[in-house]
Structure formats: structure tokens, C-alpha cells
Amino acid sequence: MHRPSPIENRLAAELAEARPDLVDRYLAELPGARAAVLTRLWRALAHEPLPWVVRRVRGAHSLALRLADGRALHGPPADPFATDAYATAVRLDGVAHDDPARLMTDLGWPHSAGLAAELGHSAASLALSRAGQEAGAGEWPGSDWEWEQRIVDGHPFHPNCRSRPGFSVVEQLAYGPEHRPVVRLETVPVPAGECLLTGDWPDELRDGVRLLIPVHPWQAAHVLKGGGAGPWRTAHPLMSLRTLALPDGPHVKTALSARLTSSVRDISAYSVGAAVTLSSFATDLAARTDGLLHVTRTLGAATADSPDLAAVLRESPEAYAAPGERVLPVAALATTTLPGSASWLAEFTRLALTVGLRLLDLGVALEAHGQNLLVVLSETGAPLRLVYRDLADIRLSPARLARHGITAPALPDRQVTDDETTLRRKLFGSLVAGALAGTAGSGPILATALETAVRGLPASPDLTALLEGPLPAKALTLMRLSPEVPGDQWAALPNPLAGTH
Template sequence: MHRPSPIENRLAAELAEARPDLVDRYSAELPGARAAVLTRLWRALAHEPLPWVVRRVRGAHGLALWLADGRALHGPHADPFATGAYVTTVRLDGVAHDDPARLMTGLGWPHSAGLAAELGHSAASLALSRAGQEAGAGEWPARDWQWEQRIVDGHPFHPNCRSRPGFSAAEQLAYGPEHRPVVRLETMPVPAGDCLLTGDWPDELRDGGRLLIPVHPWQTAHVLKGGAQPWRAVHPLMSLRTLALPDGTHVKTALSARLTSSVRDISTYSIGAAVTLSSFATDLAARTDGLLHVTRTLGAATADSPDLAAVLRESPQAYAAPGERVLPVAALATTTLPGSPSWLAEFTRLALTVGLRLLELGVALEAHGQNLLVVLSETGAPLRLVYRDLADIRLSPARLTRHGITPPALTGRQITDDETVLRRKLFGSLVAGALAGTAGSGPALADALATAAARLPGTPDLTALLENPLPAKALTLMRLSPEVPGDQWAALPNPLADA
């Protein structure tokens, strides 16, 4: 019998205080949650360039990983694009592990203790997220935020898919979008002269000579230590720190907690570039013949601190006509879609048409399942795309100039002419992320790519996508090597190679 981990026991005790009616359901969900996290971890062990794994051998009955210290790991074959929880046990030198946190502890690699704690939190929080779900998906939601709250399991490939260290069970229930709460957003008054402000700032967020910066209540309690005032009742979106106001406006807040890989604050660089990028991207989207819209940044402000900043954006709902639905690509897995696999091929063609067109022009989108949204017709056909959150796109001045487009007046990490960086950004997020997560397996992704590619114009970028290994962020390696700045990458086997 599995011995519960300390974090599992702690969340159970907190849940007994906050929601005793969920304790039994939480306990029942724990084995499946551990398997879901273990599956994601096994994918990383099987495919990421981990320096502690020296050889990988595929056999008739599974995969063996030989470690630098002489030990061996054994588990099932690892489809890098599978989203189901198919790994229930991994053997480390013959000892069976069904708990990803204990497996990582047993590996004993540098920084594995910290990652093990995050994996334990991911499994426990995922069980809590699943325990709070209502039976049946019901009708298609009418509002964009309702679609986002249907996404329960988090990132489809990251072992830290539901890791929320620093959040108690009560706080997860109060703020986690999958629990469908209404959150009371707060504001912090700051002298306007102490702020960097770009774009427009609404009158209701001004108080004489002060700006009122929206803050998440978790941030108020744990980082800012009070001083904020209640403002609006809002609905949290899938990113947790972004929330929908009653009028539809989305508010991105700073949330200085480590969720999945990153601490979710907002840099001064992002605030300064927000409106410039928004205007530029809106103009560029017009070159896609109506296939892409970019949600406009209305205003952005920071009190010269990544812990106290906010961005106001229009809702993606603005780009859905009556009868249409707009939803994050990550939410596609929560509903029944018509005509699969033909539907998947058509959606893949739409996404690649837009992504490759912008890449050719000089913009690489971070088009994962959270940033990329799809507009569906009343019958469920994919019509066009909506993109939000421009903070992590990459711009190539050379490509833009070659197409007669004046690059925006920006410097810093978003600007690069490196072809590899540009392609990794788009292919890693769109193909290895959004499309793979929607397809759910390598064979399904390969079929969709092959069908879609036959109808796309030939470009060097398309050739690179179809013929080279597929880049994906090495998310586990990045957590195990925090001393290495920036992204690290895995080269996944191209799904078309086996098609």
C-alpha cells in the first residue's frame, strides 16, 4: 500500500478544516494524480538531455535508462506527445516507484530534493483539483472564463503541472480557476510619480495623484503584507493570476509564487514594452487575412517592482461573433469535437498557417495552449485564432525589414535574428505544446501534421518543422539546473518520422 507523502497528508489535514466533504474524494484521486505526474516525469527522463542519463535502450517490453552512476531505470515506452496517464510504476535498480517525488529523491541528482518537493506538491494539488470537479461537462460555456475553468490538470507535459507551493488547500480552493471561485481583486495605491505607466489607465483606478494597481489577494497576504483595498469580484482564468472583470476586461496581476516553472511576477521590461508590442502585433495580425487577432493591451503599470504591477487587456471574447465560442486551445481536450481526426487536421492547418506566416514575417509566437485561443463556429468548426500575452514572443528585425516592416523600437530579450531561437520559440510552443496536447499522441499528431502540411506553402521554416527533430523546452532539466539561465531544450523525435 502506498504511504502518503508529507505534502499529501498536510493538504488532507487542511482540507479537513476547509472542505471536509472533499477529503474522501481527494484521497481517492491521489493514485491517479501521482500517475499523471509520474507520466510527465517519465517523458522528461526518456527524452530530455539530462547529463545523468548516459544511454537509452528501447526493448520489446519497454524502455531502459542507464545512469552515469551505474544504476538503471526501467519503464514503459515513452510517447513524447501522449497526454494520458499511462505510467503507474517506474523501477530504479529493481525497486518499484509509483510516487514521482520519491523517485526523484531516490535518483539523488543535484537539486533533486527541491524538484521532489515540487513534484509532491504537483500530485497532491492535482488530486485536490480533480476532487473538486462536478460530474459531467454539460453544455458548452457561454463565457470565455468558463472555458478556462474547465482545465483541471494544468500543463499537459510538465511534471509540475499543478505545483502550487505556498498555497494552502483553502487558498487553492479560493483562487484556483478549476474550483470555479469568485475572487475579490484588490488595489494598492501608489503615487503616480513612482510608477511606470504605459497606455491608458481607467479613472476608477486613479485616486487623485495616485494610481490604484490591481493586486491578487494571495499577493497581498504573502508578499505585500497588507495595505490593499477590496475592488472587484472577478473570475480567475487558467493562469490563476489573470482574472476576468465583469465587463470582460482581463487583468494580469503579479503573483510572486512558483507555479510550474516560474515565479509569476511582472517585469518592468514587460510593462515598458506592453503597449508598443500590442500596437505592433495588432497591425501585423492584419496580414493574416483575418485568421488571427491579438488581444489589445489597454494599459500597464508597475510601482517599479515586479511584485506590484498589472496589465489590463481586452477579452478574447471581443473576437467571437454571436453563436461562436472562443476558448484556449488547452480547453479543447475538455469537450467533444466534431469529425476527428479531420477536425484536428483542419485545426492544425489553421494554426500552422498563422504561425508560419508570422514567423516568415519575423515574429515567433509563444503559441502554447494558454496563449493561443481558437474561435469555433456553432457547429464546432475552427474559424480563426486569437493570441494573448505578448511578453514572451520573439522579433527578428532582419526578417521584418526584409518584408518592408519597420521593427518596433524595442531592445532586450525579445529581439533576435537567430533562426534556431525563432523556430524553437514557435515550434516548441505551438507544435510540441498546443497541437501535441490537443492530439494526445504521436501518431495522431503525425497524421494531423502530414495532412495539414500538404496544403501549406513551402518555406524553409516548414521544411525545418517537417524534417528536423521537434524542439521542446526541457522543463525538468531546467528545474534541475537553476544555475543555467534561460531556456534549455530537448530534441524530440519528429512524429512524422514514424508515420
């Protein structure tokens, strides 16, 4: 059925030059990678409020979509929380499609050509990521960056889970965390008077009256075009690719002006300006969780008045793990075997909901997806407490904070809202439809974990909204198909707890 796409052929040719030993494995991984991306796309077609889909007919063993132009799509039932690749093909007006890029091209919706190119890159890069894996997971990693490098497939629900346009095969192998490289960061010297700086900037990143801003080597080559960059230190890339762990602990978040999944990963001036204030506020607020949550502190942030040349220095989550404990991003939980998985998942879900709902009541909605949220495990694997990092996309409610006698810090308007729907979408969409769903891997398993976890949680309007309403999730495909619409757009997923309360 499938003819190799241009992007698949291009990556194969580049791989034959860079790593000929991986070519056969890459080609063997392509069908599974296409199915993984197609499954994510089919989820979006089945559940997002796409204006080009006018009717959905759900059967016991199939799903039919009637399109606005009269055509029809047929495929398997779409569990919105499943992480296994179950959609190996769907049929558009009777024609089978196993390639998500070709399907999007044939749908012909506005902006579908751009998304189709990204889907093709996502499948090809995912095959490359899988081809480079060593056999067997082995022992539990001993460091935070090793946990992050075990996450091979990227975002569990985003069709652009591994889309890295602008990255050659050599660059993916050199910088992609799943390929386990060591990356040499560079620096660009900028007169301190031309920089916005918050927090402390270490002496090793100063040169007289100039600040040395850490730069990712991809950014130095493709965006800054050299620009006076010089070598600095080696580091291990984390699952976000543009954030790296230095050997002595601190993490460096760099600007990376490339579109990865949905977003261009630069660093805005307002996020630099607010970084330390927000970090201090969040650290104080986390103290109200009785030790269940820690927030990694921002040590310093600087920008040379450009989102393309900026960096944030952040505390490592390992600072909150005692001897014998492990701290790992929630996204990495799917890569390892956990003790007593059903009871473990319920216990972890209770911990996550307890913390998330407590902070929401106080007035802070975390974007607690599997990358930002980390869990501290005991020596036996029990979930003990949580660590949160990267505060750039949280939302604060001055009204809720005031009810608890807390004054909201001065922050950019985009981070401040009293709208309850917005606050709940931010938390529930990231934590429940994201981190917990990705860990559970299916709707029935998620429902069981949630049903067990919510017993005994303090009653609140937020908990009621979680139990009784549809579950919000970002409409990631709709957002890519409607770039003219600013901000987030949302899907209302069937609540896995429907009928149990």
C-alpha cells in the same frame, strides 16, 4: 506500495478542516494524480538531454535508462506527445516507484530535493483539483472564463503541472480556476510619479494623483503584507490563476510572486514599458493574416517600480467572437468533444500552422502554447480563426521584418533575435510540441493531423525545418534541475512526421 507523503497528509488534514466533504474524493484521486505526474516526469527522463542519463534502450514494450552512476531505470515506452497517464510505476534498480517525488529523491541528482518537493506538491494539488470537479462536463460554456475553468490538470507535459507551493488548501479552493471561485481583487494606491505607466489607465483605478494598482489577494496577504490594499472588484480566475476576467470583459494580469509550474509570476518593469508598443505592433502585424489571427490589445500597464506590484489590463478574447461563436484557449479543447475529431484536428492544425508559419516568415515567433493561443469556433464547432494573448515571451527578428519592409519596434534585447534556431524553437516548441500535441494526445494522432495539415502549405525553409528536423520542446525538468543555467534549455523530440516526407 505507496505510503502517504507529508504533503499529501498535510493537504488531507487541511481539507478535513476546510471541506470535509471532499476528503474521501481527494484520497481516491491521489493514485491517479501521482501517475499523471510520474508520466510527465518519465517523459522528461526518456527524452530530455539530462547529463545523468547516459544511455537509453528502447524496446517494443519497455524503455531502459542507464544512469551515469551505474544504476538503471525501467519503465514503459514513453510517447513524448501522450497526455494519458500510462506510467503507474517505474523501477529504479529493481525497486518500484509509483511516487514521482520519492523517485526524484532517490535519484539524488543536483537540485533534486527541491524538485522532489515540487513534484509532491504537484501530485497532491492535482488530486485536490480533480476531487473538486462536478460530475459531467455539461453544455458548452457560454463565456471565456468558464472554458478556462474546465482545465483541471494544468500543463499536459510539465511534471509540475499543478505545483502551487505557498498555497494552502483554503487558498487553492479560493483562487484555483478549476475550483470555479469568484475572487475579489484588491488595489494598492501608489503616487503616479512613482509609477511606470503605459497606455490608458481607467478612472476607476485613479485616486487623485495616485494610481490604484490591482492586486491578487494572495499577493496582498503573502508578499505585500497588507500594504494599504483595499477591495476593488470581483473577477473570475483564468487558467494562469493570476489573470482574471472582470464581469464586463477586460482581463487583469496581476503579479503573483509564487512559483507556479516553473516560474515566479511577477511582472517585470520592461514588460510593462514595452506592453503597449508591442501590442500595437502585433495588432498591425496580425492584419497581414487575412483575418485568421487577432491579438488581444493591451489597454494599459502599470508598475510601482517593483515586479511584485504591477498589473496589465488586457482586452478579452471574446471581443473577437461574433454572436453564436465560442472563443476558448487551445488547452481547453481536450475537455470537450469535437465534431469529427480526426478531420477537425487536421483542419485546426492547418489553421494553426498557416498562421504560425506566416508570422514566422514575417519575423515574429509566437509562444503559441495552449494558454496563449485561443481558437474561435463556429456554432457547429468548426475552427474559424485564432486569437493570441500575452506578448511578453514572443521573439522578433529585425532581419526578417526588414525583408518585408517592416521596422521592428524598440523592445528589450531578450525579445529580439535573428537566430533561426531560436525563432523556430520558440514557435515549434510551443505550437507543435505544446498546443497541437496536447490537443492530439498521442504521437500517432499528432502525426496524422500534421501529415494532412501540411499538404498545400507554402514551401519555405521554416516548413522544411519542421518536416525534416527533430521537434524542439523545452526541457522543463532539466531546467528545474539546473537553475544556474539562464534561459531556456531544449530537448529534441522524435519528429512525428519522420519518414512521411
